[in-house]
Amino acid sequence: MLNKKYRFHSRGGVRYVYQKGKTVRSKEASLVFVPNERKFTRVAVVVSKKVEKTAVGRNRIRRRVYEVIRRNFEYLPKETDYIFVIFSKEIMTMPYSELEKMLGKLVNESKICYNKK
Numbered sequence: 001m002l003n004k005k006y007r008f009h010s011r012g013g014v015r016y017v018y019q020k021g022k023t024v025r026s027k028e029a030s031l032v033f034v035p036n037e038r039k040f041t042r043v044a045v046v047v048s049k050k051v052e053k054t055a056v057g058r059n060r061i062r063r064r065v066y067e068v069i070r071r072n073f074e075y076l077p078k079e080t081d082y083i084f085v086i087f088s089k090e091i092m093t094m095p096y097s098e099l100e101k102m103l104g105k106l107v108n109e110s111k112i113c114y115n116k117k
Helices: 011-020 055-071 096-116
Strands: 022-025 029-035 042-047 080-086
Touching: 011 029, 011 042, 011 080, 022 096, 029 096, 042 055, 055 080, 055 096, 080 096
Parallel strands: 042 080
Antiparallel strands: 022 029, 029 080
């Protein structure tokens, strides 16, 4: 699991990212991101009940995504808030390397959008 410092602690922060952030989408997930005033990056993973009805399944998806983020955390641009929104059940059974590529592609696209402003 990602260190507590790098996760969101209130809904206010998440709400701010949804309102002010830019979005990059793929077939399985989307990434909402916005620069922040802090000196570090914060990350959240959102999995809807529409994706998986059981809490066990949603938590499994969330844990898999957080693990990819944790292992590749140093490659995320600093001073940015990220929310990964998952809308495909396929992520639960997707091979780790494929999941890593898919999330990496989203982050790379966000860097391009971030530099355009």
